[in-house]
Every structure is written in C-alpha cells, then in structure tokens.
Amino acid sequence: MKRQPLVLKILENDKGGKIVLSTLAVVVFVVAFCNLFVPSDSIFYISTFTVTILGKYLAFALLALALDLVWGYLGVLSLGHGAFFALGGYAWAMYLMRQIGDRGVYGNPELPDFMVFMNLQELPWFWYGFDNPLFAFLMVGLIPGILAFVFGWFAFKSRVTGVYLSIITQAMTYALMLAFFRNDMGFGGNNGLTDFKDILGFDLSSDSTRVGLLIITFIALVLGYLVCRFIINSRLGRVVISIRDAESRVRFLGYKVEQYKLFIFVVSAILAAIAGALYVPQVGIINPGVFSPLFSIELVIWVAIGGRGTLYGAIIGAIIVSFASTYFTSALPEVWLYALGALFVLVTLYLPKGVVGLISQINSRVKKA
Amino acid sequence: MKFIKIMLLNLLMISFAFSSTLIEDSKNLTTNSFSKKQKVINELTEKYAENEQLEIVLQTMLSGDLYYKKDDKTLVVIDKKEDREYFTSDIFSKVKYPKASKYDFKKVKINNKLRSVIKASLAVINLSSKNVDKRFKSARNLLKNLDLNDRPMVINALSKEKDSDVKEVLQEIIANLDAKFQTGDKQIQAIKDLGGFLSAKTVQTLDEIITKNESELIVQIAKDAQDKVEMKKSFYSFIETAFFGLSQGSVLLLAAIGLAITFGVMKVINMAHGELIMIGAYTTYTIQQIMPGLIEYSIIIAIPAAFIVSGIVGILIERLVIRHLYGRPLETLLATFGVSLILQQLVRTIYSPLNQEVKTPQWMSGALEINSTLSLTYNRLYIIIFAVIVFLAILYVMKKTSLGLKVRAVSQNRPIARAMGIKSSYIDALTFGIGSGIAGVAGVALSQLTNVGPNLGQAYIVDSFMVVVFGGVGNLWGTLIAALSLGEINKFIEPIAGAVLAKVIILVFIILFIQKKPRGLFPQKGRDVED
Numbered sequence: 001m002k003r004q005p006l007v008l009k010i011l012e013n014d015k016g017g018k019i020v021l022s023t024l025a026v027v028v029f030v031v032a033f034c035n036l037f038v039p040s041d042s043i044f045y046i047s048t049f050t051v052t053i054l055g056k057y058l059a060f061a062l063l064a065l066a067l068d069l070v071w072g073y074l075g076v077l078s079l080g081h082g083a084f085f086a087l088g089g090y091a092w093a094m095y096l097m098r099q100i101g102d103r104g105v106y107g108n109p110e111l112p113d114f115m116v117f118m119n120l121q122e123l124p125w126f127w128y129g130f131d132n133p134l135f136a137f138l139m140v141g142l143i144p145g146i147l148a149f150v151f152g153w154f155a156f157k158s159r160v161t162g163v164y165l166s167i168i169t170q171a172m173t174y175a176l177m178l179a180f181f182r183n184d185m186g187f188g189g190n191n192g193l194t195d196f197k198d199i200l201g202f203d204l205s206s207d208s209t210r211v212g213l214l215i216i217t218f219i220a221l222v223l224g225y226l227v228c229r230f231i232i233n234s235r236l237g238r239v240v241i242s243i244r245d246a247e248s249r250v251r252f253l254g255y256k257v258e259q260y261k262l263f264i265f266v267v268s269a270i271l272a273a274i275a276g277a278l279y280v281p282q283v284g285i286i287n288p289g290v291f292s293p294l295f296s297i298e299l300v301i302w303v304a305i306g307g308r309g310t311l312y313g314a315i316i317g318a319i320i321v322s323f324a325s326t327y328f329t330s331a332l333p334e335v336w337l338y339a340l341g342a343l344f345v346l347v348t349l350y351l352p353k354g355v356v357g358l359i360s361q362i363n364s365r366v367k368k369a
Numbered sequence: 370m371k372f373i374k375i376m377l378l379n380l381l382m383i384s385f386a387f388s389s390t391l392i393e394d395s396k397n398l399t400t401n402s403f404s405k406k407q408k409v410i411n412e413l414t415e416k417y418a419e420n421e422q423l424e425i426v427l428q429t430m431l432s433g434d435l436y437y438k439k440d441d442k443t444l445v446v447i448d449k450k451e452d453r454e455y456f457t458s459d460i461f462s463k464v465k466y467p468k469a470s471k472y473d474f475k476k477v478k479i480n481n482k483l484r485s486v487i488k489a490s491l492a493v494i495n496l497s498s499k500n501v502d503k504r505f506k507s508a509r510n511l512l513k514n515l516d517l518n519d520r521p522m523v524i525n526a527l528s529k530e531k532d533s534d535v536k537e538v539l540q541e542i543i544a545n546l547d548a549k550f551q552t553g554d555k556q557i558q559a560i561k562d563l564g565g566f567l568s569a570k571t572v573q574t575l576d577e578i579i580t581k582n583e584s585e586l587i588v589q590i591a592k593d594a595q596d597k598v599e600m601k602k603s604f605y606s607f608i609e610t611a612f613f614g615l616s617q618g619s620v621l622l623l624a625a626i627g628l629a630i631t632f633g634v635m636k637v638i639n640m641a642h643g644e645l646i647m648i649g650a651y652t653t654y655t656i657q658q659i660m661p662g663l664i665e666y667s668i669i670i671a672i673p674a675a676f677i678v679s680g681i682v683g684i685l686i687e688r689l690v691i692r693h694l695y696g697r698p699l700e701t702l703l704a705t706f707g708v709s710l711i712l713q714q715l716v717r718t719i720y721s722p723l724n725q726e727v728k729t730p731q732w733m734s735g736a737l738e739i740n741s742t743l744s745l746t747y748n749r750l751y752i753i754i755f756a757v758i759v760f761l762a763i764l765y766v767m768k769k770t771s772l773g774l775k776v777r778a779v780s781q782n783r784p785i786a787r788a789m790g791i792k793s794s795y796i797d798a799l800t801f802g803i804g805s806g807i808a809g810v811a812g813v814a815l816s817q818l819t820n821v822g823p824n825l826g827q828a829y830i831v832d833s834f835m836v837v838v839f840g841g842v843g844n845l846w847g848t849l850i851a852a853l854s855l856g857e858i859n860k861f862i863e864p865i866a867g868a869v870l871a872k873v874i875i876l877v878f879i880i881l882f883i884q885k886k887p888r889g890l891f892p893q894k895g896r897d898v899e900d
Contacts, residue, residue: 343705
C-alpha cells in the first residue's frame, strides 16, 4: 500500500468533506487577498466587515461541527452547547479585557471598566492569571471541558437519555445564563465583556489582524474537522456509532458505554469552547445572551439543515443559516422569526437528512436517469 | 330665573333638613373665643359622632378652609378667590352661592390646642363610625400615634365594639399605653399582654421599656414578651412564605399539568407548550378589549374561551406537525420549537411586541388581611383554588371517564391498546387538544400575575418541563407534588439567596436529582429496557 500523508488518509472516502473544505479555503483566500491587497476603491475590494462576518460564520461552523459530533454520531441531542461556546468565549474575553490595561474609560490600570463602575477595590480571584495568553488559552479548553466532564459523568452514569438529557442540558445553559446575568458574578453582568483593544499585541481594529483572525479560525475549523473525522474513522468511532443505533446492545456486548459517551461529549465541548474563543475577538463582545436556550437550539437547526451525521453538513448548515440570519435581520426583521420557525418545521418534516441528503438524493436520481 | 334658582336652593335646604340640628348647632363654631369653640366641638362630637357631615366640617376646619358668612353664620368653603370676591359653597349641601365680597366672610380660626382637640374628636368620630373598615383604620391610626389622652375614649369604644379585628387593635392600644405609662402590677400585666400582639408599635414599646427601665423584673418580663412577639412574627412570616410558595406552586402546576398529559401520553416534547399558555393569556386580553363593559366577568368568560382557542391550536399542531414525527422525539422537539417561534412572531404581528395590560377584576384585587404581619392577596388565593379545581377536573377525566381510560391505555402500551380497538391517532389528537386547552387556561391565570407579552411562554417552558420530569412522566400526582414542592423550595430559598440565584439553585438541584432518579419522583412502572 502506498503511504499517504495523515491528512489525506483521514479524508479518504470523504468526498463531501474535501469539497466543502477546499471551497472554503478558496473563499477565505480570495476574501483575505481582496481585503488586503486590492485598493479600497476597486470593485474587487472586499470590506473588513465582510472579513469579520465570514470569520464569525466559520466560528459558528466549528461550533456546529462540535454539535454534530455528539448529535449525529453519538445520538445525544445537546440543547446546551451554547454554554460551552459561551464559556470558551468568556475565558478568552477575560484575557482580552486584561489586555485593555489603562486604556478603559476610567483609566484604571488594574481593573476593567465594569469593575470600577461596580466599586470593586481589587481583582476577583478568578480573574488572576488571565493576563497570560497561554493560561487563558488553557482555560478556554479546561473550564468547559471540566464542566462537560462533570455534567456528562453524572448524566451518563445514571443513564439519562433521550429527551430527558436534552432538557437537562437546556436547564444547564439556562441556569448559567441566569447566573451570568447577575452583576455580582464578576463577569460584567448584562453588558458582558467588550471594548477589546488588542490581541497578543496586535491591534484588533486593524485590517491585517482581522484577516489573520479569519485565517486562524479557518485553520481551527480544518483541524477540528480532521480531529472529528479521525475519531469517527477510528475503532472508537465505530463503537460510538453503534451506541447511537443500539445503546443497550452495545452495553450487553461488554463495552463501557458511559466512557465512550463521556469522551465524545468532552471533546465536543472543548471544540465548542475553542469556537467561542475565536468568535469573541472578531465580534468584539460577549454577553450572557449567548447562554440563552434559544441560541443553543438555533445551532441544532444549523446541523439539522446541513444534515446531521456528516460533519461537513454541519459546516454548510451553519454558514447557510447564519448568512440568512444576517440578511433577514437587517433587511426583513419581521420575517426572520417566521422563516426560522418554518425552517425548523419543514426541515424536520421533509428534510430529515438536511441539504446534504437532498443533494445526494438528486445525485442518485440523476445517475439513474 | 332667579326665582327658580332660589326655589331649587330651598328644596335642597329642605332635603337636608333632617340634619338641620347639626347645621344649627355647628353655627356655634363661629364664636371668637377659643375655649368656647373647644366646648362646642366636644358637644358636637358627643351628639353627632355618627354623622359623617361632622367629620367633613372638622376636617375642613383642621385644614383652615372653613369660613362663615357674617350675616347668617352659614358655614362655607371657598371654591375660588377672585380679586376681592369669593366664590363659595355650602359645607353641608354643597350648594354654590353667588360670588360675594370677601368682607362678607370670615375664617373660623383655630390654634394649636384646638387642633389637637379636633384631631381627638375626629378619632372618636371615626371610631364610632358605622363602617368597620373606617373604625379599623382609625384604631390603627391611634395605635401609630399613641397618646395617653386617648385612653378613656379607647376604653369607651372598646366597650361598644363588636368586630373582633377592631377590638384587638383597641386592646393593643390600651396594652401599649398601660405598659408605657402605668406602674406596678398594672404595668407588668400590660407588658405581659403585649406579648400577644404583633404590630411594629408593640415591638417599639417593648424596646423602649427594655432600654429605659432599670427594674430588672420589668426588663425580664419585657424581654419574655418580646421573644413571644418575635416567635409569633416569624411564625406568621413563615406562613406567608409558605403561601407565596403555594401560589407559585399552583402557577407551576397549571403551566405543567397540560404538558404532563401530552408528554406523558405521547412521549413527545412540545416546545410550543409555553406559547399555548401565551395564547390563553392573549385570549383574556382580547376578551377584555371586545367587552370593555364586562371586566368583572372577563376572567370567567376567558376560561372556556382560552381552553377552546388553545385546544384548537394544539390539535392543529398535532395534526399538521407532530403526527408525522412519531417515534422521533428529538425531531418533534425541534419542529415544535419552530412552531413556538412562529406563534410568538404571530402575536407580535397581530398585537404588538410590547406587553399588553390585562385588567384585574375588582373581586380579584386587594388582599385578605389576617393580621398586621400576614396578608394574603386575593389574586394568588384564587389562583391556588383555581389550580386545585383544574387538577381535580383533570384527575376525574383521566381516572373516571372512558376517554381517560383510553388515554391511559394508549400511554401505557400503544400496540396493545390499538389491538383492543382504540383509535390511537384519534386519542392522540384529543389528548393533545385537552393538554393544550389546559395550557390556555393556565394562561388566563397567569395574565393576572405577570405581564402578557410575546415572551410569556418562554419564561415558563423550562420550568414546566422541570416539574414534569421531576414528578415523573405520566403521573398526575407526581406533577402536583413536584410543582408544589418546587414552588415552596423556590420561595424559601429566595430570601436567603435572591430571586435569580434561587432559580439557579433549583435548576442545579433538579439536574442532580434527575441524574439520581432519571425517571422522576414517581416513575411509571414497566419492563422496557429502552424508552
């Protein structure tokens, strides 16, 4: 057998993945190039706003990917993945807050603005260490990872399944939202964390930083995709898929179902958290609204529309729906919720396999004819 | 013209003739001597204590607005001053007099001493009023402004009083006065008596006695009495918290019980349940808008109306969406969530994105005052009763009717029920209709407690699920116990942790509980390995 590079080996037999990732690569390259190297009066110029929007979509795509891993392959419908995303975002936002230094409105070198506003005298203990980017990055993965581990450990050990699990994940993100809305939590309450100035020494408002962030997000998405695909292709992945299809049977065969579930759940939570950390510097704000059950359930529809259990479908779904959301909320805000609601209903009724399923259906019909 | 006016005026005068003695006697107030005025006031009070006109006269006099005509000593109030002329009207008959020169009138002057005399008289008048509320308020007022001079009057009133609430306040006044101003055994007895009362004044009096008094015996007795008051107080505040918990529990019960039925029978999560509640609330609002004259009955009309409207919407959801998704609970969850978004937006389009004001009928506002620390608001009281009625009705339908039997059969074992000849799809639609209808009825109740807006349902959906899951799916008694206990726990944590944190604690508690007992408090028995 010919030796192949690892990446190609992972993507073997994954035509959809190859197409989606390479298309995205081209789009990202074109957008980056047209933003940086084309003069701003040319018709080929692409605004920094578009760069940021695209970066946001890619972060969402990574989040959808994480959800598809647990929902599409493990059969666990998490209605609380927004919580992991938000926690990752908050952890990174804390680092960004510390980078502001004395450039805040109050000019306090020690404390972020909202703490000065709340009359805090010193930094709360849980903010220590976040001026170090390495530590912050570690926390981005660690905090949601630990939450997912503890939550999953309890839930899977006691064999909470199906809709029950969905509902308690929703309760988890709802509880976190209520908690983060409190001002005395020390995370900026209602307003969240915002007014970031720079990241790792680069100015956040400059075009090149924006493009850099877009490219980093894209790389993270590709890596995330490869990790997920690698897991699914492995022996472990087969067990995971059989758990989705017949949990009891797998258990009776002697597999420790809980451990497999827990592993996938934690990996997925960490991916979601990284997506959150990439989302924050590009959007420039994070507030407790991201914890809202509505957001978490909306991202489920991304995956459903794209096609669950395909990984690349999740990416397609996230980008399509986010794009539609951006378009409608500015052009026809009244219509958007109707459209979103109708999407939920129609996709579950008529497109159980999502856009990807639709495309392959059309393909096979064309081949037959 | 003038003649007719005079005629009318005379007629009015005649109609008030029955109280003419008060009118005549009160003319004596126009004397210039303050001591004479005092005498007149006391006489009037003694004679006409039960006449409300006297109260008006004294009130006006107290605020310095009482004037009289120099010529015939008629008591008047000034409506409008214009240069040197006054527009006046009669204090008794309210008849307007033609304007006249300001020199025709004179003010009934009062001094500080008279002021306190008038106040005391007013207190007596109020205490002997025929209206129980008025007597009660006046007694409360006297308690607030304790005065040793009131004591004989209070004792007098106490001997005549029949209403037990007013009596208690009067006794409290006397006990307070005696504890403060008496000495010896009488004081000790009074302090001991104070232990039986609750008001802030009693607490204050006891505090004063403890700090001022040197006699150790009295201080000790006062402290004992204080402990007694405190214990009583904490007991009543406990009852009050329990009542609030009960009312919140009833709201949860109303919101969750429809869900318990749909979820229990069809194992389907209806995320639009909250919006069905919202539709019920908007039905109430609409009925009040259509029939503005019937606010008093609007709630009664709204109950069946909301049941029908929400029930129909529920059946539509079942027929159009859920029916196609049986056996795929997670997909059903997503589809019904989409329905909930559409319903919310529909309400925003039809009404407005803002909260609407639903009026409270007279009989539902106000509070039942049990004593000075414990008062139960009527709307919450009615909602508790209402929740109990709804619960019993549902229990009856489920346990005693043929429909209930079929519903239970389908929920326990669908294939066997079908084999027995039950049309399961018909039962599904009907069950869903009933569950949704009850959600609508819950909305009517909620419209009396919270803002009616497009987000009303969202606030209750997570809570309702928690209740159903906590209680055990398919078990109505479980739902009842879960709703009430969650309501109580919430209200008892709230004062310690604050409203938001209390909610978070409850959610965490339920999450942990479900991990321990995944099928709730009262699980349905069965042998299936999988759901």
